[in-house]
Amino acid sequence: MSTPRAKPKYYLTTPLYYTNGLPHIGHTYSTIVADVIRRYKRMRGYDVFMTTGADEHGVNVERSAKKAGKTPQEFSTAITAQWRQLWDDLEIPGDEFIRTTDERHHRTVQWLFKRCRENGYIEKGHYTGQYCVHDNAYVGDAGPGDPCPDCGRPTETVTEENYFFKLSEFQQKLLDFYASNPDFIRPESRRNEILSFVQGGLRNLSITRTTIRWGIPVPGEAPHVFYVWFDALIGYLSAVGGPEFDERGLWPADLHLVGKEIIRFHAVYWPAFLMAADLPLPKQIWAHGWLLFDSAKMSKSRGNVVRPRPIVNVLGIEALRYYLLREIVFGQDGSFSYDALVGRYNSDLANGLGNLASRTLTMIDRYFCGEIPKPAVARGAEGYAPGTADFVSEALTNITQLYDRFSFSLALERIWEVVAEIDKYLTVEKPWTLAEQPENRERLATVLYTAAEGLRIITALAHPVLPKSTDKIWRQLGQTEPLSCIQLDQLAWGQLKPGTKIGKPEGIFPRVEKSETIERIEAMEQEENKAAEAPAAAPASTPAGAAAAAAPAVAAPAKIGIEDFAKIEMRVGQVKSAERVAGADRLLQLQVDIGGEVRQIVAGIALAYKAEDLIGRKVVVVTNLQPRKLRGVESNGMIVAASAGPDGAPVLAGFLEDVPVGARLK
Numbered sequence: 001m002s003t004p005r006a007k008p009k010y011y012l013t014t015p016l017y018y019t020n021g022l023p024h025i026g027h028t029y030s031t032i033v034a035d036v037i038r039r040y041k042r043m044r045g046y047d048v049f050m051t052t053g054a055d056e057h058g059v060n061v062e063r064s065a066k067k068a069g070k071t072p073q074e075f076s077t078a079i080t081a082q083w084r085q086l087w088d089d090l091e092i093p094g095d096e097f098i099r100t101t102d103e104r105h106h107r108t109v110q111w112l113f114k115r116c117r118e119n120g121y122i123e124k125g126h127y128t129g130q131y132c133v134h135d136n137a138y139v140g141d142a143g144p145g146d147p148c149p150d151c152g153r154p155t156e157t158v159t160e161e162n163y164f165f166k167l168s169e170f171q172q173k174l175l176d177f178y179a180s181n182p183d184f185i186r187p188e189s190r191r192n193e194i195l196s197f198v199q200g201g202l203r204n205l206s207i208t209r210t211t212i213r214w215g216i217p218v219p220g221e222a223p224h225v226f227y228v229w230f231d232a233l234i235g236y237l238s239a240v241g242g243p244e245f246d247e248r249g250l251w252p253a254d255l256h257l258v259g260k261e262i263i264r265f266h267a268v269y270w271p272a273f274l275m276a277a278d279l280p281l282p283k284q285i286w287a288h289g290w291l292l293f294d295s296a297k298m299s300k301s302r303g304n305v306v307r308p309r310p311i312v313n314v315l316g317i318e319a320l321r322y323y324l325l326r327e328i329v330f331g332q333d334g335s336f337s338y339d340a341l342v343g344r345y346n347s348d349l350a351n352g353l354g355n356l357a358s359r360t361l362t363m364i365d366r367y368f369c370g371e372i373p374k375p376a377v378a379r380g381a382e383g384y385a386p387g388t389a390d391f392v393s394e395a396l397t398n399i400t401q402l403y404d405r406f407s408f409s410l411a412l413e414r415i416w417e418v419v420a421e422i423d424k425y426l427t428v429e430k431p432w433t434l435a436e437q438p439e440n441r442e443r444l445a446t447v448l449y450t451a452a453e454g455l456r457i458i459t460a461l462a463h464p465v466l467p468k469s470t471d472k473i474w475r476q477l478g479q480t481e482p483l484s485c486i487q488l489d490q491l492a493w494g495q496l497k498p499g500t501k502i503g504k505p506e507g508i509f510p511r512v513e514k515s516e517t518i519e520r521i522e523a524m525e526q527e528e529n530k531a532a533e534a535p536a537a538a539p540a541s542t543p544a545g546a547a548a549a550a551a552p553a554v555a556a557p558a559k560i561g562i563e564d565f566a567k568i569e570m571r572v573g574q575v576k577s578a579e580r581v582a583g584a585d586r587l588l589q590l591q592v593d594i595g596g597e598v599r600q601i602v603a604g605i606a607l608a609y610k611a612e613d614l615i616g617r618k619v620v621v622v623t624n625l626q627p628r629k630l631r632g633v634e635s636n637g638m639i640v641a642a643s644a645g646p647d648g649a650p651v652l653a654g655f656l657e658d659v660p661v662g663a664r665l666k
């Protein structure tokens with residue numbers, strides 16, 4: 001029997017992440033949003049429980065492990081440890097971490113299979129189809145050699161004896177379920193997509209493999225192992241008790257938060273598996289969009305990933321949380337940009353909330369010896385601000401409604417309208433002038449009380465997104481009850497008690513210089529990406545959280561043979577033209593003649609060299625590097641330089657004798 005709860009429970013999940021690679025900010029986005037919902041729901045009176053975890057089986061992990069010279073178990077364990085470490089460092093670990101290699105999960109998968117089988121929804125059969133190994137999915141109408149419509153990689157023809165789940169029998173049941181649960185799939189666009197997919201008819205689903213070892217065994221049916229979706233999805237249930245889910249009282253899940261490309265598995269397969277096993281269905285599946293970088297989905301295979309640690313090491317986790325929730329409309333795709341990240345940090349956090357908190361608290365400290373002043377209560381009294389109080393009270397209701405709909409971006413926009421309103425009020429009332437006029441003491445008290453009360457409400461409302469900084473402001477306001485325990489429906493104007501002793505005002509978000517900050521993040525990013533190319537060997541990188549960044553450590557390079565050196569092609573090049581890359585202080589875009597061919601190369605030398613001084617100069621170019629984009633500009637090669645100038649500034653390699661353009665260096 002489930003234990004009775006004092007509060008209603010709310011069980012939410014992130015996807016279980018594949019362990020064939022390390023997290024980028026696309027993955028981080030999923031987990032951050034889940035954490036925001038978790039904190040918000042707590043402030044709405046729920047007993048919240050959040051599961052995240054690792055999806056460890058499948059061909060991709062098997063292959064990556066082989067490449068790294070490890071067993072899949074060893075490989076996946078090392079990667080899982082890095083994911084967990086990251087979630088811990090970013091303070092978004094959830095309440096439960098489920099691994100699909102856990103024994104409790106194996107037991108749950110086997111149990112669910114047995115229930116589906118006993119209910120007549122499993123059959124044996126042969127399947128031949130085009131399979132996309134990367135996406136772990138058969139490609140519906142593809143023929144041999146056709147590419148996968150999702151990722152564009154060639155599909156493989158697969159024939160094998162499988163167990164099938166009779167998904168086709170669930171078409172009508174699912175349609176009926178969607179009809180009676182209109183909020184099951186969110187947002188509406190995804191719901192429509194799923195409805196038409198299911199209306200188009202469902203094919204039975206192969207759920208086992210005999211060709212791979214790395215999976216959960218089908219009991220008594222060796223060599224069958226469960227394959228991918230009849231494994232990972234079940235993790236949500238294994239995490240909260242599996243077959244004994246009743247004891248924990250958390251199942252069914254209230255929310256599965258997923259990226260849009262895996263909505264079908266969650267909104268079609270998963271409810272069908274649960275219906276087949278006579279188990280309760282989750283209440284809601286919400287699909288968010290993708291983070292794009294250089295206009296494409298951020299992904300390891302495209303090589304356009306942005307890692308979270310460099311951002312967090314330089315700007316702090318709160319900056320990343322705020323940016324992702326404010327800038328990306330939840331449910332839609334959004335482009336990631338360093339410019340916008342740092343811009344938002346400076347304008348909304350440093351100049352916005354941070355500045356409001358510091359000026360309000362400093363003035364209370366200075367003019368009222370650090371005690372919240374007593375405001376004039378009567379309407380019409382000097383400095384009395386019914387407009388401001390009404391504005392804040394109205395916003396409060398509106399903002400919780402926006403959070404309830406997961407309209408995070410709008411909720412934050414509205415909170416920052418309140419920040420602007422209080423700022424404007426201070427600017428109009430000029431408390432620093434009132435402080436010099438003893439006759440205006442009461443008015444000064446009202447003005448600063450109003451600002452502090454507005455700040456208190458803003459702080460509570462922003463808490464789900466900015467948990468650490470709002471905690472600090474809350475404590476500085478002299479509030480003793482933990483902010484996370486505040487119930488938003490109890491929050492109202494006027495609760496701030498005059499006479500409350502405030503803490504010492506401290507800066508929360510120091511302003512940063514934009515281009516220098518971006519350069520620091522990008523430099524760390526390059527180090528991280530290098531390490532991530534060999535994920536199994538890579539140590540967990542610099543822990544996040546520290547405001548200042550340590551210089552990335554450079555490991556002593558291993559010795560290489562001459563054959564390795566011969567792989568690098570270096571030639572003498574001559575700079576034909578040079579110009580600054582817009583918005584990047586460090587970068588120059590060069591056209592370089594390398595002997596019969598002119599290459600565009602982006603080089604990080606703008607602080608050391610003026611563009612016009614480089615024209616005609618002979619340089620050393622690495623010519624066989626993969627092209628890559630820097631700040632959206634393609635760079636096809638690399639200019640060799642020593643980090644030898646002041647502060648490690650680049651010094652270009654060159655020749656004392658005259659050398660012909662195009663000559664190869666050996």
Ligand code: MSP
Pocket residue numbers: 014015016017018025026027029030055232233234235257258259260261262289290291292297298299
């Ligand atoms: N293992 C499956 C999920 C199984 S859930 C039972 C999987 N893993 S994943 O690691 O590839 O992706 C996990 C989540 O990260 C997905 O929700 C996916 O949408 C999200 N993201 C991966 N790249 C992303 C972006 N570029 N942007 C936003 N989210 C993205 O799928």
